[in-house]
Amino acid sequence: MFTKLYAIAFAVFFAMDMVWLGLVAKNFYRNQIGFLMKDEINWIAAIFFYLLFIVGLVLFVIAPAIEKNSWVHAFLFGALFGLITYATYDLSNLATLKDWPLLVTIVDLTWGATLAASVSTLSYFIARKINL
DSSP, X not given: XXXXXXXXXXXXXXXXXXXXXXXXXXXXXHHHHGGGOOSSOOHHHHHHHHHHHHHHHIIIIIHHHHHHTOHHHHHHHHHHHHHHHHHHHHHHXXXXXXXXXXXXXXXXXXXXXXXXXXXXXXXXXXHHHTTO
C-alpha cells in the first residue's frame, strides 16, 4: 500500500509544485532572493527533497488518514506537516542568513502548509476512489 500511496502523492505533489514554481511564483523567488540563487539548480538535492518529503507525507499523514477513514485528518495533519517542514528551512534561514526576507518566510510557510494539506487530501480521495 505504501508504494501506491507514494506514487499518488508524488504525482499530485509534483504537479502542484511545478505550477507554483513555474507559474504562480515564477519571479517571486528571483526578485526576493535572487542574490542568493545559483545559476544552475542542484537537481540531486531537489530530487532528494521531493522523495523524502513524500515519504513523510505518506507515513505521517496520508496512511494514518486512510486508516482513520478521515479526509479531515489528511487535511489538518497535512497542513501541520507542511508548515513544520517548510518552517525548518525558512525559519533557520531567517535566523541565520543576512538579509533573508521575512516575506519569503511567510510565503513559504503558507505554501508549505497549503501544498501538503492539498496533496494529502487529494491523495486521500484518490486512494479511496481506487479502494486502497
